[in-house]
Amino acid sequence: MLEQLLIFTRGGLILWTCKEIGNALKGSPIDTLIRSCLLEERSGEVSFNYGAYTLKWTFHNDLGLVFVAVYQKILQLLYVDDLLSMVKQSFSEIYDPKRMRYDDFDETFRQLRVEAEARAEEMKRTKQVVKPLNGVKKQGQVSKEETKKSNGEKKDDEGKVSSVSNGNHKMEDDVANGKENSADNNNSVGVDVSKLAKLRSKGVRGRGGLRKADSIGSNKGSSKVEPPKKATKKNRVWDDAAAAPKQEEKLDFTDEHGDNGHVDVVAAADQGESMMDKEEVFSSDSESEDDDEPISDEKPEAKKKGWFSSVFQSITGKANLERTDLEPALKALKERLMTKNVAEEIAEKLCESVEASLEGKKLASFTRISSTVQGAMEEALIRILTPRRSIDIMRDVHAAKEQRRPYVVVFVGVNGVGKSTNLAKVAYWLQQHKVSVMMAACDTFRSGAVEQLRTHARRLQIPIFEKGYEKDPAVVAKEAIQEATRNGSDVVLVDTAGRMQDNEPLMRALSKLINLNKPDLVLFVGEALVGNDAVDQLSKFNQKLSDLSTSGSTRLIDGILLTKFDTIDDKVGAALSMVYISGAPVMFVGCGQSYTDLKKLNVKAIVKTLLK
Amino acid sequence: MENLEDLKIMAEQWSYQGIEYLQKIPPTQLYAAVGVLLFTTILLLLSIRLVRRTKSNTVLLSGLSGSGKTVLFYQLRDGSSHQGTVTSMEPNEGTFVLHSKNAKKGKIKPVHLVDVPGHSRLRPKLEEFLPQAAAIVFVVDALEFLPNCRAASEYLYDILTNANVVKKKVPVLLCCNKTDKLTAHTKEFIRKQMEKEIEKLRASRSAVSTADIANDFTIGIEGEVFSFSHCCNKVTVAEASGLNGETVQVQDFIREYIKP
Numbered sequence: 035m036l037e038q039l040l041i042f043t044r045g046g047l048i049l050w051t052c053k054e055i056g057n058a059l060k061g062s063p064i065d066t067l068i069r070s071c072l073l074e075e076r077s078g079e080v081s082f083n084y085g086a087y088t089l090k091w092t093f094h095n096d097l098g099l100v101f102v103a104v105y106q107k108i109l110q111l112l113y114v115d116d117l118l119s120m121v122k123q124s125f126s127e128i129y130d131p132k133r134m135r136y137d138d139f140d141e142t143f144r145q146l147r148v149e150a151e152a153r154a155e156e157m158k159r160t161k162q163v164v165k166p167l168n169g170v171k172k173q174g175q176v177s178k179e180e181t182k183k184s185n186g187e188k189k190d191d192e193g194k195v196s197s198v199s200n201g202n203h204k205m206e207d208d209v210a211n212g213k214e215n216s217a218d219n220n221n222s223v224g225v226d227v228s229k230l231a232k233l234r235s236k237g238v239r240g241r242g243g244l245r246k247a248d249s250i251g252s253n254k255g256s257s258k259v260e261p262p263k264k265a266t267k268k269n270r271v272w273d274d275a276a277a278a279p280k281q282e283e284k285l286d287f288t289d290e291h292g293d294n295g296h297v298d299v300v301a302a303a304d305q306g307e308s309m310m311d312k313e314e315v316f317s318s319d320s321e322s323e324d325d326d327e328p329i330s331d332e333k334p335e336a337k338k339k340g341w342f343s344s345v346f347q348s349i350t351g352k353a354n355l356e357r358t359d360l361e362p363a364l365k366a367l368k369e370r371l372m373t374k375n376v377a378e379e380i381a382e383k384l385c386e387s388v389e390a391s392l393e394g395k396k397l398a399s400f401t402r403i404s405s406t407v408q409g410a411m412e413e414a415l416i417r418i419l420t421p422r423r424s425i426d427i428m429r430d431v432h433a434a435k436e437q438r439r440p441y442v443v444v445f446v447g448v449n450g451v452g453k454s455t456n457l458a459k460v461a462y463w464l465q466q467h468k469v470s471v472m473m474a475a476c477d478t479f480r481s482g483a484v485e486q487l488r489t490h491a492r493r494l495q496i497p498i499f500e501k502g503y504e505k506d507p508a509v510v511a512k513e514a515i516q517e518a519t520r521n522g523s524d525v526v527l528v529d530t531a532g533r534m535q536d537n538e539p540l541m542r543a544l545s546k547l548i549n550l551n552k553p554d555l556v557l558f559v560g561e562a563l564v565g566n567d568a569v570d571q572l573s574k575f576n577q578k579l580s581d582l583s584t585s586g587s588t589r590l591i592d593g594i595l596l597t598k599f600d601t602i603d604d605k606v607g608a609a610l611s612m613v614y615i616s617g618a619p620v621m622f623v624g625c626g627q628s629y630t631d632l633k634k635l636n637v638k639a640i641v642k643t644l645l646k
Numbered sequence: 647m648e649n650l651e652d653l654k655i656m657a658e659q660w661s662y663q664g665i666e667y668l669q670k671i672p673p674t675q676l677y678a679a680v681g682v683l684l685f686t687t688i689l690l691l692l693s694i695r696l697v698r699r700t701k702s703n704t705v706l707l708s709g710l711s712g713s714g715k716t717v718l719f720y721q722l723r724d725g726s727s728h729q730g731t732v733t734s735m736e737p738n739e740g741t742f743v744l745h746s747k748n749a750k751k752g753k754i755k756p757v758h759l760v761d762v763p764g765h766s767r768l769r770p771k772l773e774e775f776l777p778q779a780a781a782i783v784f785v786v787d788a789l790e791f792l793p794n795c796r797a798a799s800e801y802l803y804d805i806l807t808n809a810n811v812v813k814k815k816v817p818v819l820l821c822c823n824k825t826d827k828l829t830a831h832t833k834e835f836i837r838k839q840m841e842k843e844i845e846k847l848r849a850s851r852s853a854v855s856t857a858d859i860a861n862d863f864t865i866g867i868e869g870e871v872f873s874f875s876h877c878c879n880k881v882t883v884a885e886a887s888g889l890n891g892e893t894v895q896v897q898d899f900i901r902e903y904i905k906p
Contacts, residue, residue: 045761046716046734068733069711073767096874098736134728417767424766424800433796 035113036147037087037104040064041125041136044098049405050125050136052143060500063104064086072100074617075414078386083107092118094126096354101125110507112155120146126160208344308463309625309633355395355403363407364389367645374644376607377566380614388414412641419637421619425593427555431469431524434554440472440518440526442551445595446544447559448571449532451626454483457527458490460595460622462629464525465494472523474506474514475500476547488528494629497523505532508547515551525531528553533575545582548589557621558591561598562608572616591616596635597624604643609635652864685758701903704758704778708805709785711764711796714823717888718785722897727888734763737771742896755905776810781817781903783896788822788830788885791839799843803851806844806865806877814866815879817901826887833883837874845872 038059041050061296063084071082072091091102101122103114124142133594178516252345363384371381388410434441445453454477460469474490475498477483484500493499499514511528518526530547533540548556558575562566572591580588594612609620620635668676707715719738724763725745732789738761761770782805786798805811806818820840822833865877874881884895 040732042732044734044736045738046731047720047738048729048731048765064735065712067894068735101737134724198743316726416770420767420769422766424797426800426850429796429800429847432846432850614799626685 040102040338042100050139075387075418076228077390081344090114096121113150239555305627308630311465313604339638359403363404374607375605377569377611378612396514415641418614425619425621435524441521441557442526442553444528444553445557445559446530451559451561453559454486454529456597456624458627459632463632469524471496471525472518473498474511474528476510476533477529478503478505478507508550511551535571540576545579549584556592557595559595560612562596564608568608568611570617591618593621594618595622598625599625606640686724700781702778704898706779706782707761709764713787714888715761715785721891721893737762779816783821785821785823787825789827791831799840803844803847817880817903820883822885823888825885826890829886833885837883841873898902
């Protein structure tokens with residue numbers, strides 16, 4: 035049963051609610067929908083889940099109205115989409131900007147609902163007749179797909195036909211129309227069988243790695259065993275398969291006596307102001323209003339007629355934007371975004387969201403469709419890249435100082451993105467603002483990681499807490515924080531080892547570190563060169579952190595540090611992909627390899643570069 | 647070379663002709679023409695200056711998301727908040743005469759009221775409207791004040807240090823909303839807390855070098871604890887209750903600064 039149906043303006047005033055179903059909603063689903071979906075440019079999605087409810091919505095972009103239907107998640111009502119579109123149609127006829135009450139709509143709504151329910155019943159009946167015929171032909175998996183797809187999707191018929199012809203492996207193509215739930219389930223169903231063997235073998239090693247939690251760091255969980263190349267090199271034992279005592283030799287190569295005096299005590303590195311504090315000087319080149327290339331994909335014959343009518347329409351400005359009008363412009367925009375290194379999935383979702391917000395809107399006079407679309411996309415991009423919460427680290431540090439505890443920052447990321455280098459840059463910046471910093475070397479796996487940090491610490495003249503290699507990073511971090519509390523450091527910067535996002539034991543170790551130490555800021559370090567993998571990295575990191583979190587408080591990624599920004603000229607799309615998929619703001623941008631090369635993200639400049 | 651000389655000769659001829667023509671006109675006409683010219687230019691200049699001096703009658707309603715701006719907007723416009731509100735995605739604008747229970751006599755100038763969404767993702771919208779603001783009402787939730795204190799003070803700090811606000815000395819009203827509830831804080835408490843938080847912000851943000859890219863100006867006096875009286879623009883505090891329609895103090899503030 036429908037729980038509630040609301041009509042409100044984009045400015046926030048509720049115009050009409052269904053009074054028949056007067057159930058009060060638990061929590062605030064509408065506000066959450068607006069904040070985490072519509073304002074996050076995910077309006078192209080099909081539905082939104084909140085607690086026990088599912089919400090579906092539709093826009094009337096011309097009048098600036100939003101129609102939202104709320105119903106119980108467990109019920110799969112088929113008529114909601116239908117009902118919403120009919121309600122939209124009939125309400126827009128009686129809508130008047132001056133009127134605030136629409137009590138006469140109650141009657142109309144009741145009729146519409148009865149109609150919609152009746153139609154849904156009929157459709158269900160006809161579908162049940164067709165079902166047994168198809169069920170014989172399909173394999174077992176596809177029947178699962180059907181039940182998942184019957185969440186009110188109207189493309190069921192299409193999906194059935196194509197899936198019969200394609201078979202298991204091609205299911206990803208069928209569900210490429212934004213049906214996320216079914217897509218994820220299908221993928222997992224499809225690949226389960228093939229990857230089962232691999233998972234089984236991984237599982238053993240993973241569990242084994244956990245049993246021995248202290249000495250052998252869990253970093254080595256599933257890495258490959260190196261065959262002995264020379265006689266002098268011995269096999270590394272990765273798990274407790276054969277943990278004979280003789281093999282527990284010292285693999286810790288840290289030099290006990292410190293460096294042999296080769297290192298000259300460098301004077302404190304003072305390379306001037308960090309770029310965080312410098313004003314951004316970017317040349318404001320003349321923005322060309324016109325598109326660079328006209329949409330040359332279209333056929334030339336249709337182009338002539340289309341051009342004349344579009345020019346006429348752009349002058350009179352009366353046309354209502356239809357999906358077909360928007361498609362070519364959006365397609366061109368998506369291509370342009372993808373050439374700027376935005377992940378394909380993200381570009382697709384963004385275009386859907388912009389389409390949802392423009393459909394049905396009246397074109398202003400003297401504007402072309404392409405410029406309207408560009409304007410809407412620009413607004414959407416600025417909205418996504420504007421941080422959702424304050425990114426004032428200095429303020430947070432001061433707040434933590436008042437509470438007499440150190441402010442803990444943990445740097446996480448995959449291999450080779452620049453965590454240690456950027457950690458040193460952040461330390462330099464903080465030091466310039468008279469904040470006492472301490473480094474914690476919790477990368478106990480990579481050879482030379484501790485020495486690297488030690489060198490940075492010596493150059494910056496800040497204390498470093500290290501325990502060498504082969505130690506449990508979570509314990510090292512805990513002790514580092516205690517040490518910082520003791521000697522009154524304001525900030526503790528924790529360096530961790532790089533790890534791939536689908537490496538289960540390493541991700542478990544990371545979440546153990548975070549759960550144990552409860553840092554103030556979890557900073558994901560990502561390089562700007564990454565392409566479509568950014569989406570995978572961030573979503574898997576967040577998922578693992580939330581799955582493996584204990585004690586109720588789930589810590590996800592709080593901020594992003596974008597590195598190697600100087601190596602990309604104008605292909606700045608990775609920033610957009612990362613921010614969109616995780617919702618975390620970009621707090622720093624690393625743009626070089628010396629201490630001063632750290633700056634803030636300039637939202638307007640990035641949006642301009644993306645849309646150039 | 648010849649062309650230049652030719653041009654010179656032609657120019658001289660034209661000037662002689664012009665002077666002859668002028669001398670032909672009787673002097674009264676000449677004086678009258680000059681007088682009319684001067685008069686029109688003076689009129690033009692005056693009108694331009696007048697247009698610039700007439701203050702815009704735009705009042706901005708800003709504040710964090712959920713503080714009650716949209717409710718206040720509709721109260722000021724219609725006297726009721728209708729059937730409730732949700733988080734705004736777009737600004738609400740309107741030019742109208744403030745709705746008040748006791749109808750005031752005389753000409754009341756309509757006010758252009760803008761309700762700017764408070765959600766942090768829509769923060770750039772505020773910067774669009776700040777240049778035309780003649781007065782700003784900063785709405786604070788007096789009920790859920792302490793959890794949001796830091797965010798509210800950062801927002802207020804950003805407004806008070808904005809270039810437009812400082813240069814034009816735009817008056818700001820710190821409006822404590824939802825005072826009809828029992829556990830709402832008093833306006834004095836809220837004022838003191840905001841001053842304290844802004845003092846902390848001042849310390850952390852002015853620790854940056856001279857190229858302060860975050861804020862255009864700093865506020866307050868060096869060496870002294872911040873207080874709203876240190877601002878060059880006037881900052882006052884008031885109470886209101888959007889749901890109950892108690893908007894008298896806000897209306898007085900608006901009427902004071904939007905002169906008819």
